[in-house]
Structure formats: structure tokens, C-alpha cells
Amino acid sequence: MNTRLHLTLLAALFAFFTSATAVLQAQTRSQTGGIDVPDGTRKCIKPEQRAVKPIDLFRPLTCLEAVVNASATTGNQAESFVNVNPTNTNNLVATSNNPGSASIFRAYSTDAGVTWTHGTVATGVACCDGQAAWDSFGNLFLVYINNSVNQINVILSTDGGATFSAPVTAGTGSIDQPSIAVGNGSVWVDWNQSGSMVARGAPVTGLGTWGPFNAQQAIPTATGSFGGIAVGPGPNGGKVIVTYQSPTGGQGPATIFANVDADGLGAGGFGARVTVTATNVGGFDFIPAQNERSIDAEAGVVWDATGGPFNNRIYLVYTDETVNENNDTDIEMRTSTDDGATWSAAVRVNDDATTNSQFLPYVTLDSTTGTVAVGFHDCRNDNGVPGPGGTNMIPNDDAEYYGTYTTDGGATWAPNQRLSGGFSNATASGNGIDYGDYVGLSAHAGKLYTLWADNANCDGTNPNGTLHQFDLYTNPLAFTGGTPTPTPTASPTPTATATATATATATPTATATATFTPTPTPTATATATPVSTATPRPTPTPRHVPTPRPRPTPLPRP
DSSP states (O other): OOOHHHHHHHHHHHHHHHHHHHHHHHHHHHTTSSSOOOTTTSOOSSSOOOOSSSSSSSOOOOOOSSOEEEESSSSEEEEEEEEEEETEEEEEEEEETTTTTTTEEEEEETTTTSSEEEESSTTTTEEEEEEEOOOOHHHHHEEEEETOOOEEEEESSTTTSSSOOOEEEEESEEEEEEEEEETTTTEEEEEEETEEEEEEEEEEEETEEEOOOOOOOOEEEEEEEEEEEESSSSTTTOOEEEEEEEEOOSSSSSEEEEEEEETTSSSSBOOOOEEEEESSSSTTEEEEEEEEEEEEEOOEEEEOOSTTTTOOOEEEEEEEEETSSSSOOOEEEEEEETTTTTTTEEEEEOOOOOSEEEEEEEEETTTTTTTTEEEEHHHHHHHTTTTTTBBSOOOTOBBBBEEEEEESTTSSSSOEOOOSSOOHHHHHHHHHHTTTTTTTTTTTEEEEEOOOOEEOOOOSTTOOOSSSSEEEEEEEEEESSSSOOOOOOOOOOOOOOOBBOOOOOSSSOBOOOOSOOOSSSBBBBOOOOOOEEOOOOOOOOOOOOOOOOOOOOOOOOO
């Protein structure tokens, strides 16, 4: 039996057992309580890790792109964030969930991502859901959920991510998925509390000088979750927008909403919610590439405060499905030029001609240029042919990571660029949250800085081996000059003019008194482990890309 045939038979057997396992998982998901929370207001925050795939069908292959392993640590690192220091672009900080450690994984680089120092922060007291933002003073704020899953905490680094302060508690109770954003003299945090969105802001006046948080603001008729926050131009630290989707359960459809606080840290509070768009991606939409965890629309938002040609424009990115439950998910962008009152027609960000999935988008804005960039997981090249077309004989379940950008206010997008070095498979990772619920990026001085969960092990540096637990990989994308090429769309989308759907007044309800005093729960400062020298960036080799498949006319849903 020749080697090619032997591998094909092994892949077929593995595909058979994988399919059977997936069916069993779908049947028992709600019984175990580990993943599915039907019609719930939050996802299972600390699911158990699954068994990893017992064998490797493929050894590490040559990297298709020039990637660097930023974590190179045993176990799963996923649901990641990367931030670039606006005062020193050689300084990058990567953070992620670190299952089983009750800590946030942290790595930092002082040589633009060539080498990384590894460790943890909030050591022994953190659960997960870390997100970070770096302001122009050099403050790196990190928000996370504590290990008891009843506090939203914020910690601060003023030394480039090497160490962090004791925590400041922003919220307590039944909480989920916080987001964080900085403005010109402010830092804001939002999260889901008992099924609805709330937010708090604090003034920032210099390096290490911030707070206290203002009173917790209830956001009018903001039932929902899985959203984001951004700060725009304006007085009092800048205007603020919060986005979210509702309902938070089921596979869809759902609606994405937004509320705006027009006077930032002033007394006005958030206004009535506005409908941004409908989406066929619900709070728990299961796709082949994220079959255990599911995805949501993961609406993300940035607000241009650069003073440039698109100053005051809001960009909102989200995931939609062409037909409900057909797994053909796309990344869409809508924009607003009137403080979120109305929104443009959707523009598709991914430029593939397949019916495969794109998911977990994140949007970021380069404050030096006004360029807006988006990164996302992408299954466009997985046609089920092991090797050049995937890791197994199952199409649309292996993902790569892609990035793109717009220089004309979101009207057109540069050709999508693959950034990852090979295919990854979430089921093979055994990670309880698969790739996670979000993937955070940042951009500065003409470059997109990316970080994603990856088990391709194309460079051979993952200590868990190939197609096992996730490491965090990075590969920046430089913004080149010229006009981006138009993005093809499957069908024209009519311009949607949003209307306010709530009658609540804009005055916030103060439900908690701001407490800036650090909580007594100890948070260990990050202990720097020895710098690990990354494997030299490989020279990318050409890759056979399958011929794009035309989008078939979808069948009506029964």
C-alpha cells in the first residue's frame, strides 16, 4: 500500500469517528452543562477541557506564511488579545485565557515581536475574558473576570506589560464578557450584568494616573450581550458607544443594537438604543469549525477620533449568515457618520467566492492614519482534501487566519491576506472554548498587529505537537498605499436606516458607587520567565489554493 493511499485511509477512518463523536457531543451538550446554555444570557465561562486528538495524521509542514509563536507554552492558549504600545512600537503585549491556571497568560516583546517573554498576570485569581487597551500616555489597561466569576476587574501596567497593578473592581454579580476602550483622557469598560449591558468610565490624566470610575451606568433597554465598546471624539474624554446582540440564545436570527453616551464622562448618560442590523448568527450558532463552542455575531466597534478625513465615523463589524443555518458565514461592516443614529448598508469584508465560514471578526483603527483593519478566522481553503485542502476529509472545519484593511472609510477593502502558516482545527485542540468568543487586534503606524489561536505547528515550536493544543501565533500586516480593490458582494444590500427602538430617557441609573480602592484579593505581578528566542521567520512557500466555488442558490429552510 503506497503512502498516499495509507494516509487517505487513515484520514477517512478519522473523519468517520470524528463525525460520530460530533453527533454524540451535540446530543449531550445541554445535559453536561459544559457548553450550551439555551436562551441563556451568558456562555459557559469555564467549560472543561476535552480530550485532544490521540494521533497526528500529518507532521509539521512548511509554513505558508512567516509566523512567530508568541506563547510556545504547553496547554491551550486561546481567546487572545495583542496590543502595541503607541509610545514604542517595538513593545507588544499578548494576553489570553490560560485554562487550569486561574490566571491570565501574558507575553511581552521589546523587539517588535521577534522574541517574547512569557508569564502570567492576575496569577491565581483570574478566570478569563481578558481584553486590553493601550492609551497615548503609555497606560496598558487589562480587564478580566475573576476566578469566582463574580467580579469585573481592571489592572494597569505602566512598564510595557512586564508588571501589573493590584485590581480595581468595576462590577460585581452575574457578569460576562467585558470589553474595554480608551479615549483622549478616559478609559471605559462595559459588560453583561444579569442579562443587560452596563458600563463605567474613568478619567485618565497621565501615566499611571487615572480614576476613580464614575457610577455604574445602566444602558436603556440594553438587554443582550456579546458586544463591544469604543470611545470617539468630543469633550469629557470623548463620546462612547456600546454594541451588543439580542437574543443571546439560539442559533439565530438576532439583532445588533447600539447605545451612545454623547457626553462621555459627563452627567448625560447613554441614550435610547438604536437598531444597527439583523443577523442570522445567534448567540449560540454552531458551525463546523466551532462545533463545540459555537459562535455569536461578535459585533465590534471603533470610532475615528483622528481628526482626519473620516473623523467621527463609527465602524461596526459583525458576522452574518447568508441563509440561516447554512454555515456560510461572512464578515460584514456597517458605518455611521451621525453618532450611531443611522447606519450604512452592509459591505462584505471577506473576498472569497466560497460558501465556507468566516467568523470571530475584530476591528481596530490606526490612530496615526485612520486606516481601519479587520482580522478573522477563515475556512475558505478547506475543501476536505487532506494536505492542501484541510487536515481531514471534512470540509469547512479547518480554519486559517486572515486580515484586511480599508483606507476609504469602509467603502472598499484591500485583498484579504492569509496571515497564518497552515490549517488549524478546534476539535483537535481539546480546548473547552475552541478558538474562543473573540480575537483582539491592534493597529498603529501603518501596521496591523495580529494574534490568534493556532495548532498547525508549521514551524515545529508548539510543545504539544501538531493538531493538539493551541499556541498563540502572530504575523503583522503592513498597510500599503493605493486604493483597495472593491469587495465582491453576493447580492446588493439595501441601505438600512436605523430607528430608535426604546423610549427610555438618556439619564443613567446609578446602580453602584464607584470604588477605586483595589480589592484585597492579591494579584501577583507578572514574573518574567527567560526570554525564548523565536524560530527565525521562514520563507513562505507558494500554496495550492483550490479553485473558488460559485455560491449555490441556497435551499429554503424547512
